Amino acid sequence: MNIGIIAPSPVPFCIGGAEKLWWGLQEAFNEFTPHSVELIKIPSPEHDFSSLVQSYQVFSQVNLDHFDVIISGKYPAWMVRHSKHVCYLLHRLRGLYDTDNGYQNRLKLKQFSQLRKIVSILESPPNWNQVDALFDELKLFLEREPRDSHLLSYPGQLIRKVIHFCDQAALDPQEIYSYAAISKNVAQRINYFPAGVTPKILYPPSNLKGLHCRGQQYFFTVSRLDNAKRVSLLIAAMKQSKTSLPLLIAGTGPEAEVLKEQADSDPRIEFLGFVKDQDLVDLYANALAVLYVPYDEDYGLVPIEAFCSGKPVITVTDAGGPLEFVRNHETGWVVAPKPVAIAQAIDDCCQNLERAAEYGKAGQAIAETITWQKTVDELLALVEHTPSQFVSPRRPRLLVSSTFTVTPPRNGGQSRYFNLYKSLSRDFEIDLISLGPAGGESKKLQINDSFQETIVPKSSRHQKLETRLERQTKIPTGDLAAALYSSQTPQFLEMLDKSRSQADIVIASHPYLLPWLLPKLNSSRFVYEAFNCEYDLKQGMFPSNNVGISLLHKVQKLESDACQNSDLIVTCLEADWQRLCQLYDCQNVSNIVVPNGVNCQEVVFVNSELRSQWKQRIGYSSFIFLFMGSWHSPNVEAARAIVGWSASFPKQEFLIVGSVGHALQQEFKKLPANVHCLGEVDSRTKQVALSVADVALNPMSSGSGSNLKVVEYLASGLPLITTEFGVRALPAALQEQCLLGDLTEFPNLMQQALNNPHLHDLEVRQSARQIVEEQLDWPAIARDYAIALKSLLK
Structure with missing residues (x-):
C-alpha cells in the first residue's frame, strides 16, 4: 500500500510532540512494514481569524487520491477528503474547544446583517457541500469586514462556530474510515469524536534512542x-x-x-x-x-x-x-x-x-x-476493519434527582453525589437534575463527557412556601419542601419528565422527589439511594409539636414508598439497611452497601513539618482541633459538645467547618473566643483547614449513614479522636489507628493528644492514607455499585 501521512507545518515552525509523532510513524512504517509511506506537510498559519480559515480551506482542496490510505491526526489536516481516511487524533484546536470568551459568548450573531448567510450555513447539518459554501461566504465577508472588527476576535464566537462546523463535517463517520486517539484523555473529551464512536487508544512511544538508567543526582x-x-x-x-x-x-x-x-x-x-x-x-x-x-x-x-x-x-x-x-x-x-x-x-x-x-x-x-512496532501494526489493523466496528453500543443512561445543587461540592452530601456519580460515568451516561435557589436561570454544567448536572432554580412561590415551613420548624427544610411544593416549579418537573423518558434507571437519592418520579417510571428501573434513615434523622430534628409530628409522618410515608417500590436499595451502612427493613419490611428488595469515601486526588496528605509551615503562613501558633459537619441534628449535638469542652482548653483553638456552624451561632449568643465557625467553604479552604489542624474530633453519638468527614481526616494525615459510633463504617484496620472513647472520655483524650509528641508519627499516618486509597477512594467504591446497576438491566 501507499500510505500518506498528512500534517500541518506550524508557522512559525517549531518542534513539538506532533512533529515527533509524524517522524516516528513514518520511520516505523518504513522499518516494520512492507508499505511505502510519505509525510506530507503544508504550512498552516493560525495566528488570526483569516489565516486559520485559509489553512482549513487549503487542506480541504488537497487531492491525495494517489495514496491508498491517508492518516491524519491534527487540525486542519483532517480536512483532506479521501475514501480510506484514518484519523489518529492528537487534539483539536484547544483554544476554540477548551476556552471561551464571556463577551463573545453573549454575541448574537444573527443580529449582524453581514453574517446572515454564514449563520444560515452554520445552523445547517455539517457536510462537504455546506463547508464549500461556507468558505465562499467567509471569503466575501473577510474582504468587506474591517480588520479590527470585533466579529474577527480570535478566539471569538464566530471563528469558534466556523471551526466546530468544519471539524464536524470532516470527522463525520461518513468521511472517516477508522478512528484512533493518542490517549484515553483525548478519547473522552467532550465534542472530540462523533456520538457513538469509540476510537482505538494507541499510545505512541518516544523517538529517543538509548534511554537508560544510571544515577540519582x-x-x-x-x-x-x-x-x-x-x-x-x-x-x-x-x-x-x-x-x-x-x-x-x-x-x-x-x-x-x-x-x-x-x-x-x-x-x-x-x-x-x-x-x-x-x-x-x-x-x-x-x-x-x-x-x-x-x-x-x-x-x-x-x-x-x-x-x-x-x-x-x-x-x-x-x-x-x-x-x-x-x-x-x-x-x-x-x-x-x-x-x-x-x-x-x-x-x-x-x-x-x-x-x-x-x-x-x-x-x-x-x-x-x-512500541512503534505495536503502533503501526494496530494502525494497519484499523485499515482492515470495517467502519461499523468503531461504533460503540449505547451506554445505559441514569437519571439522578437531587433537592440541592451538587457542583461544586461543598459538603458531605454534595461530595458523595459528585464523586460517586463521576466515577460511575465511566460506565453510564448520567443526567443529574437538581433544584437550585430561587432567582437566576436554569443552567447545565458539563462535569465530563458523560456526566452533566442541570440546575433548575425554585420559583419564587416555591421558595416562599419553603421559607414559611422553615419558620415553623426552625431548621432547614429544603428537602421536604421539594416533596411538598415542587409543583410550584413546573420547569423542574418538565426537566425530570424529559430525562426520565430517556433513562434506563431512575435514582432517587433521598426519598423527597418520589412524588414526581414514581407515577411515571414506565419501563425504567428504580433505585432508592438512602443516604440515611430519614425517619430517624428527622425525628431528632423536627419539633415535638403538631407541626413536627405531621411532617414526620410525611417523611415516614415517603421513605416507606421509596423502599417498597425499589428495584434496588442502596445504603451507606449495613446497619441502615437493617433499620430500613425493620421499619418498612423491605427484606425482599435487592440491596447493596455503598459506603462514603473520599477523592484521594483532591485531599492532600500533610505531614507534621508541612502543618507547621501552614500554621505559620496563616498566622496560627496554637494547637488546633478540627470538626466538620453540615446542619443535621447529630452534627449539632457533636458541635455543641465541642463548644462545652473548649472552656477547658483556653490556649487551644477549635475550627468548625460546615453549615453546622450556623446552628451554633443561632444557639449561642456569643461563642467562646477560641471557637471559630467557618461555615460552608470551597474545597481549597477545606484543604487549608485540614492542613493547619493538629487533631480532628468526631464526637458523634447518633444518626444514620456514615461520617464522610472521618475519611477525609485520615486521608489528610490527621490523628482522629472519635467515638466508636463515629467510625462504625470504617474498616477495622482504620479504626485501630484512631483514639477511641465515649463522650465523657473526650477531654482526657484531647489532653493526651496535647502531650503526645508522637501523635503525627509519619508511618502510622501514611498507613491510614494507604488504606483509604485502597478501599475508600471513590473509583474503588463505585465498582461494585456499577455491577449492581448493570445487573438490573439484564
Missing part, C-alpha cells in the same frame, strides 16, 4: 516553557522543598524569562535551554525523578521517556494524559496541583531512594509495552 523536567506546562508550579514547590538536590529544567518558550525571575533566589534551580537528543538521554539517565505537571495534557511523552529511563514521575491530579501511566505510590507520585503537595512528594522521594527506584522499574515495565 537531581530532579529533572523538560517541556516547552509556557503557561500550559506550569513549570512555575515546580519552581514554587522547590522553594518549599527541603531537598538539597537541584532541579534541572530543559526547554525554551515564551515564559522563559518570567520563570527565571521566579527562580532567581533559589540556586538549586537551573535552566538548560534547548537540549539535543543525546544530551536529553543523559539527563534522564541521571535523574532521581522526573517532574511533570502540565494542565490536562493530551498525552505527554515526558512520563514515557522517564519510564524508559527507569525513573519515577511526580505529577498532579489534573495533568490529564500522564495519569494513564503515573500511578500514585506505584510508578511515582500523583498529588494535588499545589506547591505544598508537590514539595512534599519531592521530599518524600529524596527520603526514600530505594522506593523511588522501585517506582521507576514499575514504570519501565509499562513503557516496554509501548
